[in-house]
Amino acid sequence: MSSTLSPAVVFDPACGLRSSRVSLRPAGPGEVEIEVRAAGVCHSDLHIVTGDWPTDRPLVLGHEAAGVVTAVGAGVTSVKAGDHVVLSWFAPCRRCRKCVAGKGWLCTGTRAVANTLPDGSTPFTDDRGEAVWPYLGLGAFTERLVVPETAAVKVPDELPFGIGALLGCSITTGVGAVVNTARVRPGESAVVVGTGGVGLSVVMGLRLAGADPVVAVDLSPERLAAAERFGATHTLDGAVTDVAAWCQEELGGVDYAFEAIGSPKVIETLPAMLTPGGAAVLVGMAPTGATGAFDLFDLADQGKRILGCNYGSSVGEIDIPKLARLHLAGRLPMDDLIGRIRPLAEAAAAFDDLRSNTGVRTILEP
Numbered sequence: 001m002s003s004t005l006s007p008a009v010v011f012d013p014a015c016g017l018r019s020s021r022v023s024l025r026p027a028g029p030g031e032v033e034i035e036v037r038a039a040g041v042c043h044s045d046l047h048i049v050t051g052d053w054p055t056d057r058p059l060v061l062g063h064e065a066a067g068v069v070t071a072v073g074a075g076v077t078s079v080k081a082g083d084h085v086v087l088s089w090f091a092p093c094r095r096c097r098k099c100v101a102g103k104g105w106l107c108t109g110t111r112a113v114a115n116t117l118p119d120g121s122t123p124f125t126d127d128r129g130e131a132v133w134p135y136l137g138l139g140a141f142t143e144r145l146v147v148p149e150t151a152a153v154k155v156p157d158e159l160p161f162g163i164g165a166l167l168g169c170s171i172t173t174g175v176g177a178v179v180n181t182a183r184v185r186p187g188e189s190a191v192v193v194g195t196g197g198v199g200l201s202v203v204m205g206l207r208l209a210g211a212d213p214v215v216a217v218d219l220s221p222e223r224l225a226a227a228e229r230f231g232a233t234h235t236l237d238g239a240v241t242d243v244a245a246w247c248q249e250e251l252g253g254v255d256y257a258f259e260a261i262g263s264p265k266v267i268e269t270l271p272a273m274l275t276p277g278g279a280a281v282l283v284g285m286a287p288t289g290a291t292g293a294f295d296l297f298d299l300a301d302q303g304k305r306i307l308g309c310n311y312g313s314s315v316g317e318i319d320i321p322k323l324a325r326l327h328l329a330g331r332l333p334m335d336d337l338i339g340r341i342r343p344l345a346e347a348a349a350a351f352d353d354l355r356s357n358t359g360v361r362t363i364l365e366p
């Protein structure tokens with residue numbers, strides 16, 4: 001066990017968000033040790049802090065991160081010390097039927113969503129010797145972590161770490177929702193409700209795919225202004241507009257309606273925005289156990305579809321390097337997603353940035 005203690009941002013069900021110090025065990029077989037260089041603060045971290053997604057154990061938060069490999073365990077072949085990597089929060093098992101079929105985002109063997117490493121353990125111990133668990137199998141709001149090889153995706157050294165961090169969640173999810181989940185084609189129409197880090201990435205993906213028109217909906221004027229910079233052709237204030245009525249009157253319904261908030265009330269409104277045969281894409285993650293109601297006759301009669309979207313239906317090893325290359329080629333304006341850059345010690349303020357829509361994505365640097 002390493003004797004070095006590193007600062008970490010922990011959510012503890014007993015006392016909420018707290019700063020802690022954790023030690024890290026070395027990488028075992030099939031594992032990789034990484035020094036974190038940048039970690040984005042995503043609403044999926046905030047869902048834990050607000051209690052939307054209850055946890056029974058203390059978690060090192062952070063699941064949208066990039067860093068440098070410092071050591072590898074026995075049998076690791078895809079990365080080596082010194083490699084720059086993006087962390088993937090849905091480390092696939094590579095053995096289940098979904099993985100074998102090339103659908104790693106549907107992996108049934110991953111333990112990441114149980115907040116453990118693949119063997120059910122945690123690499124972290126706090127200064128009292130108690131186990132602290134890695135959120136989504138990562139726990140990136142600290143200086144160093146240990147992850148399974150499938151969670152460490154090699155990217156070009158010239159990719160800035162802040163961009164790499166966002167490739168770990170929001171960008172891969174948002175662009176993937178367009179190109180993988182929905183498979184939007186040039187000239188198809190879309191509405192995106194909720195334009196935070198994930199929703200703006202959906203807008204970015206829609207521009208890449210050649211969608212038109214692209215309607216962005218949010219409650220924040222700053223976020224709507226950002227959506228225009230990312231390629232939205234129309235923006236609507238969701239607080240004062242009946243978006244479904246607008247879509248029907250102005251466009252005869254849209255081909256795709258993306259939700260990137262996780263609000264059951266908003267999700268329920270998506271089918272009414274669609275043209276016959278259109279699809280609602282659920283990218284936002286609702287609180288645990290939330291349910292919704294749809295007009296069932298309309299869904300069947302109009303051939304409308306509802307598509308779930310985990311991690312942008314992406315295969316990390318393929319999609320993350322692909323998006324990195326598109327960024328380096330100037331095809332995706334990812335720099336504009338980065339808001340404030342704060343030290344790890346300002347994690348609480350970083351969550352306030354997210355709650356108050358300040359900037360787009362705040363990045364924590366250990």
Ligand SMILES: NC(=O)c1ccc[n+]([C@@H]2O[C@H](COP(=O)([O-])OP(=O)(O)OC[C@H]3O[C@@H](n4cnc5c(N)ncnc54)[C@H](O)[C@@H]3O)[C@@H](O)[C@H]2O)c1
Binds near residue numbers: 043197283
């Ligand atoms: N599907 C996935 O794999 C995946 C991956 C990452 C994040 N997520 C989820 O995506 C959602 C968005 O994450 P984020 O980090 O972009 O969040 P965010 O907080 O940065 O953005 C949410 C946006 O929604 C807007 N909003 C809130 N209520 C609204 C309303 N009623 N109408 C219109 N706009 C409204 C907010 O102003 C904000 O701009 C979260 O639920 C998160 O958990 C899902």
Ligand SMILES: [Zn+2]
Binds near residue numbers: 043063064169
């Ligand atoms: Zn996320």
Ligand SMILES: [Zn+2]
Binds near residue numbers: 092093096098100
């Ligand atoms: Zn699997």
